[in-house]
Amino acid sequence: MIFGFQLIAIVFALIMLYFAFLHYQRKEINGMEIVSWWIIWIVTIIIVIFPGLLKDFAGVFSITRVFDLMVIGGFIFVIFLTYKSYIKAKILEKKIEELVRKESLKDIKDAKKK
Amino acid sequence: MKIFIVIPAYNEEEKISETLKKLSQIKYPIVVIDDGSKDRTWEYITKYKIISLKHKINLGKGSALKTGCEAAFKMGADAVILMDSDGQHDPADIHKFTRALKDDRAEIVFGLREYGTDVPLIRFLGNKIASVVISLLFGIYISDILCGFRALSRKAYEKVHWDSKGYGVETEMIVRTAKNKLSYSQIPIQALYHDKTKGVTLLDAFHILFDVLKWRINL
Numbered sequence: 001m002i003f004g005f006q007l008i009a010i011v012f013a014l015i016m017l018y019f020a021f022l023h024y025q026r027k028e029i030n031g032m033e034i035v036s037w038w039i040i041w042i043v044t045i046i047i048v049i050f051p052g053l054l055k056d057f058a059g060v061f062s063i064t065r066v067f068d069l070m071v072i073g074g075f076i077f078v079i080f081l082t083y084k085s086y087i088k089a090k091i092l093e094k095k096i097e098e099l100v101r102k103e104s105l106k107d108i109k110d111a112k113k114k
Numbered sequence: 115m116k117i118f119i120v121i122p123a124y125n126e127e128e129k130i131s132e133t134l135k136k137l138s139q140i141k142y143p144i145v146v147i148d149d150g151s152k153d154r155t156w157e158y159i160t161k162y163k164i165i166s167l168k169h170k171i172n173l174g175k176g177s178a179l180k181t182g183c184e185a186a187f188k189m190g191a192d193a194v195i196l197m198d199s200d201g202q203h204d205p206a207d208i209h210k211f212t213r214a215l216k217d218d219r220a221e222i223v224f225g226l227r228e229y230g231t232d233v234p235l236i237r238f239l240g241n242k243i244a245s246v247v248i249s250l251l252f253g254i255y256i257s258d259i260l261c262g263f264r265a266l267s268r269k270a271y272e273k274v275h276w277d278s279k280g281y282g283v284e285t286e287m288i289v290r291t292a293k294n295k296l297s298y299s300q301i302p303i304q305a306l307y308h309d310k311t312k313g314v315t316l317l318d319a320f321h322i323l324f325d326v327l328k329w330r331i332n333l
Contacts, residue, residue, distance in 0.1 A: 097173055097279060101181045104147070104167045108185045 009048045013041045115193060115216055117265075118186035119144045119208070122178030123199035127153040133201045134162045140205055142195070145186050149178040165189070175262075176276055176283030183271055191268065198262040204304040211265040211301065220299040221270035222291050224256050225263035227305035240319055247323075248285065251330050254292035256300060260284050260314055263303055270296050281318045282325045289329045 017038060024034040047054055051066045058069040119142050123130055130146075137144055144164040148156045150172035159166045167181055179196060186194045195211050197203045207225070214223040241260055249255040262284060266274065274290035276283050291298055314322075 093279075096171075097177050100150075100169050100171055100173055101177060101184075104169050104181055105185055105188070108165075108167075108188050110188050 006048050010045055013045045017041045116191050117142045117193050117195060117212060118191040119197060120179065120182035120186055120194045121146045121197050121199050122149055122175050122182060123147065123151065123155050123159065124149040124172060125151045125153050125155060126199045127155050127158060129201045130155055130199050131158045133199055134164065136205050140208060145182045147178040147182045149173060174280035176278035176280055179283055187268055187271065193265060193267045195265040196262060202306055203263040204306070207263065207303040210303065214299045214301055215265055215267060218299050219297065221267050221296040222298040223265040224258065224298060224300045225261045225303040226258045226300045227261050228302050247326065248288060251326065252289050252292040254288060256288050259288060278325065281314045282322045285322050285326060286329065289333065293333050
């Protein structure tokens with residue numbers, strides 16, 4: 001039997017599957033990315049419906065409850081995504097700085113080349 | 115020795131004209147960088163016979179100084195004197211920097227502000243604490259860490275080429291001076307403290323502290 005919270009989680013995952021599809025249609029994400037996100041959300045739906053599947057897996061890491069495993073796994077994933085975003089933001093910031101400074105220096109004549 | 119004055123400016127329409135007027139008697143070329151100001155700073159800068167550069171967006175003091183220094187060295191400068199655009203620094207002190215660069219052969223010259231009583235206590239204390247922390251971590255004691263009035267030779271610029279985009283630039287210059295074992299001197303200068311609200315804030319101070327720890331590990 002599927003409980004209320006599980007139902008909410010399934011509906012949320014289905015909405016995210018749809019959003020991923022929309023972003024793919026708009027060419028905002030590529031084929032590899034949509035496949036990755038779809039796998040994540042489909043696995044999430046399966047785990048929500050059959051939480052017992054992860055019981056043995058949780059036992060390997062000495063974690064008693066499947067919920068705890070999912071929370072820890074979720075945290076690790078979020079930290080990973082935060083790190084990726086941080087690196088991308090740093091690269092972008094550096095590129096913007098180089099571009100703006102290069103633009104402002106374009107009219108300066110090199111004294112050595114005179 | 116060919117010396118250029120480099121002045122970064124951001125939203126300084128109230129003070130920039132006064133600052134540039136005071137510098138009009140100075141014989142050195144002046145490079146002013148408008149760091150994406152939203153007010154009439156650029157309009158006022160372009161009225162003077164100086165080398166004026168503009169960033170299309172605000173990048174921060176560190177980036178503006180890099181642009182100014184690169185422009186100066188590209189145009190043949192042997193050394194640059196960095197000044198703030200808010201009229202805090204007295205052009206009459208410029209000769210002290212040139213003397214230190216030429217006679218004392220210092221690669222970097224740091225200005226040491228002689229403060230009156232109108233400086234907020236927290237800023238004064240923060241500066242002193244920062245000096246002690248930098249001294250403990252990097253073995254270099256600069257009395258006035260955050261003074262923007264300083265000079266550096268071309269060789270020193272190549273060595274201390276900073277990464278900081280914002281207000282951390284002054285601290286990073288000191289850290290890199292220590293790391294590269296550059297010869298430096300400190301000279302007393304006059305300071306006219308106008309604006310208690312502009313400049314390094316408490317939030318900037320926390321960012322700089324975080325950067326100091328990062329430099330201790332990375333550099």
